[in-house]
Amino acid sequence: MGPLTIVYFAWVREAIGRDQDVVDHPGPGATLADLVAMLAGRGGGYAQALGDSARLRAAIDQQFAPLDTMIGDAREVAIFPPVTGG
Amino acid sequence: MGPLTIVYFAWVREAIGRDQDVVDHPGPGATLADLVAMLAGRGGGYAQALGDSARLRAAIDQQFAPLDTMIGDAREVAIFPPVTGG
Amino acid sequence: MKRVAVQPQDFDAAAELAALEALGGGGVASFTGIVRGEGGLVALELEQYPAMTQAQMARIVDDAMARWPLLGVSVIHRVGRLEPGARIVFVGTASRHRTAALESCAFLIDWMKSDAPFWKKEYFDDGRTAWVAARSEDDARARAWQR
């Protein structure tokens, strides 16, 4: 499937200490929640940022998507807190 | 009761051809409708402007008032079409 | 801040907005009405009831400030002859709360359309003139605020 880029924003980015990672694509059937759980398993800042998925929102290829959405053939996933613009 | 000033606006003013009249006060028990009917009785532009009271609105001492309102001790009555500001 | 003006000359909407923005609230809402040049219209003539107009506008601004938590309100209505493209009316509101700013702005412009003592006469390019008739739709919008 090639690489999958994961970008982080706000306190998710700060807790992880990076603004993006590139991982092997987990396959089209994996959900956003699966990806979040896999990353949280890295421990440290990842566990801190991603341990409680109720606090997280996500996008697949720049479109908001619920965490139970399958990643499909996406090239970029974003993980972030609820937005607070305006 | 002294004098009562009556001011006209918009097409009421144009039809009458004057922007105000000063009349003897008709007494506190007279209504706006009584005053309108009295003025319409003058004929000419007055009859044209004031003959159909459904088309008219009024104010007593600079406060909007329905035509069945008694004039009381007012010093100024205004007669005009429905407003169209903004 | 409370500003109410009835004037023949144009106004500086940017200066009004800047004054409202400087009040320290989180939001400033505004509405500006413009003369439309449709159907051969060459000018509008705006007439007022001078002894009544500004006092009534000040009263409705007080009503809005009692109803919503506003830091400032600016309402301006022009009178006299106005050509297409000219500004007629401005309402600006400032509040800590965007909903208060937006709702009070809508309330004030609805009132200006239906209850402020102004009358509009239209001048057309073929020489016709016509006094604008009141729209029941405007009355209905203004009445809807009386809940």
Added chain:
Amino acid sequence: MKRVAVQPQDFDAAAELAALEALGGGGVASFTGIVRGEGGLVALELEQYPAMTQAQMARIVDDAMARWPLLGVSVIHRVGRLEPGARIVFVGTASRHRTAALESCAFLIDWMKSDAPFWKKEYFDDGRTAWVAARSEDDARARAWQR
């Protein structure tokens, strides 16, 4: 006219309004959001998702233009460090109909508050920092438009 911008620099609300007023509609509505300096706040830092933000803003502007008869829309959101009193966000709408201008302006700012991919970090005078939490009230207002 359709203008969507995400930028660190301040914007000229007066120029945006003037462009909207020039479209020939009868009304221009606007909302400007300002940084409030309460509780010892010394600055906000606005973060965005660059690949997504402007595209999503353009999409919601298209939605508004499909839903209301609008002649023009301008939406601007700033990013980076903003101090109290600074403008954060601007929405301006122009329409022949004042209700369309006012409602679409409220719709767009509600969306910007609840669905645009921006995040705010607060910096306080005692050195504390905090990411602003989303308000369920904002979500509820945005959901209310989905009828």
